[in-house]
Amino acid sequence: MKLGQWLERINSPRDLQGLTCSELVQLAGEIRKEIVETVSRNGGHLAPNLGVVELTLALHSVLCSPRDKIVWDVGHQSYVHKLLTGRRKEFRTIRTAGGLSGFPKPEESPHDVIGTGHTSTSISSALGLALARDLKGEDYSVCAVIGDGALTAGMAWEGLNNAGHLGTNLLVILNDNEMSIAPNVGALSSYLGRLRTDPAYGKIKADIEFILRKIPAIGGQVVKSVERLKDSLKYLLVRGVLFEELGFTYLGPIDGHDLPQLKGALVNARKVKGPVLLHVVTTKGKGYPPAEDQPHRFHGIGAFDPVSGRAKKKAGVPPSYTQVFGETLVQLSEEEADIVGITAAMPAGTGLDMLAKRFPRRFFDVGIAEQHAVSLAAGLATAGLRPVVAIYSTFLQRAYDQIVHDVCLPGLPVIFAIDRGGVVGEDGPTHHGVFDLAFLRHIPGMTLMAPKDEAELQRMLVTALRHSSGPIALRYPRGAGEGAQLVKNPLPLPIGRAELLREGSDAAILALGPMVGRALEAAEMLATTGLAVAVINARFVKPLDKELILQQARSVKKIVTVEDHARQGGFGSAVLELLAKEGVQDCRVEILGYGDEFVEQGSRDYLLAENELTAAGIVAAVGRLLKHPQRLRNLSGQGMGHV
Numbered sequence: 001m002k003l004g005q006w007l008e009r010i011n012s013p014r015d016l017q018g019l020t021c022s023e024l025v026q027l028a029g030e031i032r033k034e035i036v037e038t039v040s041r042n043g044g045h046l047a048p049n050l051g052v053v054e055l056t057l058a059l060h061s062v063l064c065s066p067r068d069k070i071v072w073d074v075g076h077q078s079y080v081h082k083l084l085t086g087r088r089k090e091f092r093t094i095r096t097a098g099g100l101s102g103f104p105k106p107e108e109s110p111h112d113v114i115g116t117g118h119t120s121t122s123i124s125s126a127l128g129l130a131l132a133r134d135l136k137g138e139d140y141s142v143c144a145v146i147g148d149g150a151l152t153a154g155m156a157w158e159g160l161n162n163a164g165h166l167g168t169n170l171l172v173i174l175n176d177n178e179m180s181i182a183p184n185v186g187a188l189s190s191y192l193g194r195l196r197t198d199p200a201y202g203k204i205k206a207d208i209e210f211i212l213r214k215i216p217a218i219g220g221q222v223v224k225s226v227e228r229l230k231d232s233l234k235y236l237l238v239r240g241v242l243f244e245e246l247g248f249t250y251l252g253p254i255d256g257h258d259l260p261q262l263k264g265a266l267v268n269a270r271k272v273k274g275p276v277l278l279h280v281v282t283t284k285g286k287g288y289p290p291a292e293d294q295p296h297r298f299h300g301i302g303a304f305d306p307v308s309g310r311a312k313k314k315a316g317v318p319p320s321y322t323q324v325f326g327e328t329l330v331q332l333s334e335e336e337a338d339i340v341g342i343t344a345a346m347p348a349g350t351g352l353d354m355l356a357k358r359f360p361r362r363f364f365d366v367g368i369a370e371q372h373a374v375s376l377a378a379g380l381a382t383a384g385l386r387p388v389v390a391i392y393s394t395f396l397q398r399a400y401d402q403i404v405h406d407v408c409l410p411g412l413p414v415i416f417a418i419d420r421g422g423v424v425g426e427d428g429p430t431h432h433g434v435f436d437l438a439f440l441r442h443i444p445g446m447t448l449m450a451p452k453d454e455a456e457l458q459r460m461l462v463t464a465l466r467h468s469s470g471p472i473a474l475r476y477p478r479g480a481g482e483g484a485q486l487v488k489n490p491l492p493l494p495i496g497r498a499e500l501l502r503e504g505s506d507a508a509i510l511a512l513g514p515m516v517g518r519a520l521e522a523a524e525m526l527a528t529t530g531l532a533v534a535v536i537n538a539r540f541v542k543p544l545d546k547e548l549i550l551q552q553a554r555s556v557k558k559i560v561t562v563e564d565h566a567r568q569g570g571f572g573s574a575v576l577e578l579l580a581k582e583g584v585q586d587c588r589v590e591i592l593g594y595g596d597e598f599v600e601q602g603s604r605d606y607l608l609a610e611n612e613l614t615a616a617g618i619v620a621a622v623g624r625l626l627k628h629p630q631r632l633r634n635l636s637g638q639g640m641g642h643v
């Protein structure tokens, strides 16, 4: 497919300068087409980008990027920005290995001032840029673009609070589409809704103005009271009083798809001294009917048919870990009335939407507020309930202190269901969940598990519910399960016990989570060369099955550990600590996992293969340990089906 005639001419934002409004409208159409086509092939964040086409065109028409700085919150809506800032030729590589990132990335372009991926950081970063500008005596505009969903996070308010107090020139654009991934929730969302739509506002305003004009100027005490009354009534006249009270000038709301209005508002906003909040109302998925109809489904989507909007699903794929988690939790909640579920704005992503449907009163969507979610769970657990906090590994990073301080220190029985543990694929380094074992393992009182397949996930969920003496976490990966047979009444597992799946005397593979399947394949491959390699499903990262691990270490003396996690501080690290502590000196250990650098984007299978987290990779590692490289080279080169 060829690029549109207008888009083809845009090599930098400067090329927008000569375009009339009607030409910009045509360009907007071409941009939408390009984004729909590309995302339909590569997957990506479709609806958020379709919603900001006009806003991005207006921003790049009025501001002068990269001199003026635009900070995109989350950054999932930066595709239009990428197309306008010299990257249209590479746009079709977006989210592929070695291609453009699906998020702003400073290494990619000077127009991507701040790299993002997690929400609600933009106001703080933009304020930092603005303060640096002031201190260095420079002169440029700084603008943060933040969604109404991202505004539900405490961090956004920390930024607003600080910016309003400091009073420097800063433009915050609130892109209000009433949606987070799911419909936005909370009191703030209702407040924005009133600002957007309340017809009573116009009437109240007219009535109050009429009354104020009628109040005569009379002397003494009466005047003072009347003045006070006038002051209080004025509050009802000021739209966005919440933001005004924080020290911002509130402008809007304006139509985020009306280019002349947007450009006019941006020009005016730049003239105002101090921090300004421009409230822009947009439609998520604008211009592509399937996405306008189902903005949540098209928020982030895999490949789909651009004509019908239907997903391109592979046939015969087992249910995902997420789905099995959601279904099992509902099943268990039928019998146990004290189970409650908490999500930070990701009901469908975590599978908790199933609990929400079945037991709406036992489900809490707290908005994009991972820290609050964890402390809320602490409160619920203190009062005797069994909260299950379902958060993606990467976003749980936000709540580290709450886990330590509010949950683990008092030893509360909160269950952490950590989805997307391991590399997630195309979303890249901001989204890979490869640090959770490291940041949870060292917290006293924490129990940490990873299931080898979806049936074991069921058992681990029951194990977690039976474990009422302290916090417990289970982490599982993104995507389809291994095809294991699910059970109706899953049984709990003994805490701290691993599973010896295959005996062997030449070496042992200690595998964690779904790496177990790959370890079994590797052992099978090694057996064809006459090597007997044991395979252990670790199940627990904490407590480790000391007995079994030590026994293997002392007998086979060669261990490969395998985890979909950073090598430092993870499962293999825990094994090394154990061996050191127990004085095992004659066991060689090789840890397979990610090195001390951020893992880039690419399909999950590609990333696992790149990092030797495949049967062939494990064979190669065993070969290195056994110093049999020649004999095993052919085997590790085979790559075996299951990468």
Ligand SMILES: Cc1ncc(C[n+]2csc(CCOP(=O)(O)OP(=O)(O)O)c2C)c(N)n1
Pocket (backbone or CB within 6 Å): 048, 051, 074, 076, 077, 117, 118, 119, 146, 147, 148, 149, 150, 151, 175, 177, 179, 180, 181, 284, 299, 344, 345, 346, 368, 370, 395, 398
């Ligand atoms: C800390 C964190 N939690 C959760 C997410 C997942 N997430 C990505 S976008 C999004 C919704 C953002 O909504 P909004 O800011 O309104 O932007 P929109 O997509 O509606 O344009 C969520 C929850 C994230 N990126 N970062």
